[in-house]
Amino acid sequence: MTTYFRVFEGTAFTARSPKEIDVLKDHLFCVDANGIIARTVAPDADDYEAIRQRHADEGRYQRLGPGQYLLPGFVDLHVHAPQWAQSGTSLDVPLYDWLHAHTFPLESKFADLGFAAEVYDDLVATLLANGTTTALYFATIHKESSLLLAEICAKKGQRGLVGKVVMDDPAQNPDYYRDADTSTALADTEAFIVAVKALAKNVKQGVYPVVTPRFIPSCTDEALTGLGALAAKHDTHIQSHCSESDWEHEYVLERLGKRDAAALRDFGLLGDKSVMAHCNLLDENDAALFAATGTAVGHCPISNVYFSNSVLPVARWLEKGVEVGLGSDVSGGYSPSLYDNARQAVISSRMLEEGVDPALSADARGVPSSRIGIAEAFYLATAGGGEALSLPIGRLAEGYAWDAQIVDIALAGAKLPVFGNDVPKHEIFQKIMYLARPENIREVWVQGERVHKRA
Numbered sequence: 001m002t003t004y005f006r007v008f009e010g011t012a013f014t015a016r017s018p019k020e021i022d023v024l025k026d027h028l029f030c031v032d033a034n035g036i037i038a039r040t041v042a043p044d045a046d047d048y049e050a051i052r053q054r055h056a057d058e059g060r061y062q063r064l065g066p067g068q069y070l071l072p073g074f075v076d077l078h079v080h081a082p083q084w085a086q087s088g089t090s091l092d093v094p095l096y097d098w099l100h101a102h103t104f105p106l107e108s109k110f111a112d113l114g115f116a117a118e119v120y121d122d123l124v125a126t127l128l129a130n131g132t133t134t135a136l137y138f139a140t141i142h143k144e145s146s147l148l149l150a151e152i153c154a155k156k157g158q159r160g161l162v163g164k165v166v167m168d169d170p171a172q173n174p175d176y177y178r179d180a181d182t183s184t185a186l187a188d189t190e191a192f193i194v195a196v197k198a199l200a201k202n203v204k205q206g207v208y209p210v211v212t213p214r215f216i217p218s219c220t221d222e223a224l225t226g227l228g229a230l231a232a233k234h235d236t237h238i239q240s241h242c243s244e245s246d247w248e249h250e251y252v253l254e255r256l257g258k259r260d261a262a263a264l265r266d267f268g269l270l271g272d273k274s275v276m277a278h279c280n281l282l283d284e285n286d287a288a289l290f291a292a293t294g295t296a297v298g299h300c301p302i303s304n305v306y307f308s309n310s311v312l313p314v315a316r317w318l319e320k321g322v323e324v325g326l327g328s329d330v331s332g333g334y335s336p337s338l339y340d341n342a343r344q345a346v347i348s349s350r351m352l353e354e355g356v357d358p359a360l361s362a363d364a365r366g367v368p369s370s371r372i373g374i375a376e377a378f379y380l381a382t383a384g385g386g387e388a389l390s391l392p393i394g395r396l397a398e399g400y401a402w403d404a405q406i407v408d409i410a411l412a413g414a415k416l417p418v419f420g421n422d423v424p425k426h427e428i429f430q431k432i433m434y435l436a437r438p439e440n441i442r443e444v445w446v447q448g449e450r451v452h453k454r455a
């Protein structure tokens, strides 16, 4: 019999597809030394008992307690790491004003490595405690502190995909916070890619460099073209913002005479490893381009309420075969929790379907067939995120990384309202998704290693 690195026994919820959740009752999850789920074993398998006994004898076995459930770790597709320092504030102004009055002044402080270490340390620990095992981060324009963020992810055991942000256009960015010039922006990006790839050689869960033009308005055409070439040369992930608000969308149309999606494609920035945040104002052609190129949408439902002037038609784009995952967008979104964002994704979709203006008649008020349920929101936070990043994460299934959260619904002081022993598991799942708080997340594992345990 194979000896595994570790074997877990428990009941798990994992997404098979956007609408289908598998309930794996009392399964064994056999994890190999690389942190990959080598086998899942159902209780009726011939060798179930023997595997359990053997690994218990060898001290490699963990059985979940009563009231505990396994969920895949969450994949956050859009986090502005420096903005953690202003989370929960300044959300009463439009995007352009918010960037210039609050966000750029804050991000400029990340030239100071001491300040960066304090904020990034706290953010990565907080995300892990909220069940986020993989995060796609925007850092700042500073090469050194961006690398520090990758190092902190490496040390704390989170799978971090980190971008040094490029903002090189002197006409659009303040003097105190922009790349010195285009060639410096490109040279710093390439040096950053090389440094993160070197760091990654000794990081079990992986850290990845990400080519990161902030958005088209921040960057010159030359920088955008150069970044597309760098991503191709080093085969990196790419992230940016796309068609995110009326102001931004109009700016790109006026400057380039085309929509964001076509412009990003022409700069070489769309592809299977590309994730574009927001995308609220995509049209049918843009969405078809995303589906054809494998470009994913990072859906940021909380932030969209504040900055995006609309609701993303997430059900429509899923139906059309666009890859979609979930992003907290700290700090355009106030919450670091993908539970909160999953809840908002459902609420926003219901508001899009029903409409919001009571002065209109019911049949003119909303967009039919726009709703998603909590199962789809869970898919976005897990398997959808993994597919967006083209990584084997986001599912508790063979061949996927052991990235998992153990959620306790019976915890004294944070008990979920489950009464009796016959509550169906799909209802337990819904209660976890709607009601769990960070206190309920007892342990978090990444690539077979425990990275968070609540005392």
Ligand SMILES: O=c1[nH]c(=O)c2nc[nH]c2[nH]1
Pocket: 080, 095, 099, 103, 214, 215, 241, 244, 303, 307, 329, 332
């Ligand atoms: O929500 C957002 N947050 C940002 O920091 C940003 N920069 C460009 N566009 C943005 N949108």
